[in-house]
Amino acid sequence: MKLPKNTFKARLGIEKQYGCWAGLTTGYTAEILATIGYDWLLVDSEHAPNTTQSLLSQLQAVAPYHSHPIVRPESSDKDNIKRLLDIGVQTLMIPMVETAEQAKALVSAMHYPPKGIRGVGGGLARATRWDSVDNYLNIAGDELCLIVQIESALGVKNAAEIANVDGVDAVFIGPADLSIGLGHPGNPYHADVQSSILSVIDATFSAEKACGILAPVEADARKYMEMGCSFVAVGIDISLMRSAAKENLNKYLGVSSKSNSSGTY
Numbered sequence: 298m299k300l301p302k303n304t305f306k307a308r309l310g311i312e313k314q315y316g317c318w319a320g321l322t323t324g325y326t327a328e329i330l331a332t333i334g335y336d337w338l339l340v341d342s343e344h345a346p347n348t349t350q351s352l353l354s355q356l357q358a359v360a361p362y363h364s365h366p367i368v369r370p371e372s373s374d375k376d377n378i379k380r381l382l383d384i385g386v387q388t389l390m391i392p393m394v395e396t397a398e399q400a401k402a403l404v405s406a407m408h409y410p411p412k413g414i415r416g417v418g419g420g421l422a423r424a425t426r427w428d429s430v431d432n433y434l435n436i437a438g439d440e441l442c443l444i445v446q447i448e449s450a451l452g453v454k455n456a457a458e459i460a461n462v463d464g465v466d467a468v469f470i471g472p473a474d475l476s477i478g479l480g481h482p483g484n485p486y487h488a489d490v491q492s493s494i495l496s497v498i499d500a501t502f503s504a505e506k507a508c509g510i511l512a513p514v515e516a517d518a519r520k521y522m523e524m525g526c527s528f529v530a531v532g533i534d535i536s537l538m539r540s541a542a543k544e545n546l547n548k549y550l551g552v553s554s555k556s557n558s559s560g561t562y
């Protein structure tokens with residue numbers, strides 16, 4: 298059989314791709330999101346209580362759909378990356394990358410020798426469809442995609458060098474961590490945060506890489522797309538569920554809901 302095509306990577310920087318954060322940690326909920334039609338889902342293991350097994354269930358659940366699963370691991374450890382690639386993750390988003398050296402180590406962890414240090418899972422791995430994918434060892438890298446998150450002052454300072462690393466496919470800005478890291482907790486609208494976001498977008502563009510961002514507030518998403526972001530997470534499943542549930546109950550309690558309550562970062 299053929300290696301599954303990484304549709305997200307193929308469209309990266311060419312078309313706008315709308316994503317949704319998936320933090321509910323089950324195949325069932327991820328599949329529901331996949332039926333909506335988002336281009337990509339961020340299956341979050343950094344801040345949501347996922348396990349390798351729950352990530353696998355989500356990959357399997359969304360496989361028949363258009364939505365491409367991107368996994369954000371809790372650690373950038375090379376053995377953790379190896380395990381995620383073996384269960385069939387094709388696109389990784391690595392949090393808090395601050396230097397080009399860190400980015401190079403990630404590229405190395407994702408690729409087989411001589412380019413990198415990834416170990417061979419072979420017939421044990423879903424990535425090879427248990428040895429059914431023709432020529433997997435030689436072509437695996439073509440469909441892998443590395444997104445590094447820039448979300449600290451040091452990361453912003455080194456953004457150009459990070460984005461220029463060969464093997465980094467895209468940069469993703471984390472507005473929440475960036476805000477707190479710059480001394481403005483919970484305020485991505487502060488001028489310092491906004492100018493840092495713009496400088497990361499510019500640096501990423503100069504490196505001819507794609508830039509993405511989390512922007513669950515519609516006006517922010519539109520603004521960042523105008524600034525050049527081509528893949529934007531426009532929602533977070535947990536926030537969307539909470540806001541819909543709250544709005545529903547509030548109708549009966551006679552309480553007015555905040556109009557942007559689904560826009561939590």
Ligand SMILES: O=C(O)C(=O)C[C@H](O)[C@@H](O)CO
Nearest residue numbers: 448471472473474475511562
């Ligand atoms: O810094 C950010 O913004 C992110 O990386 C996203 C956060 O982890 C979180 O707010 C997602 O709900």
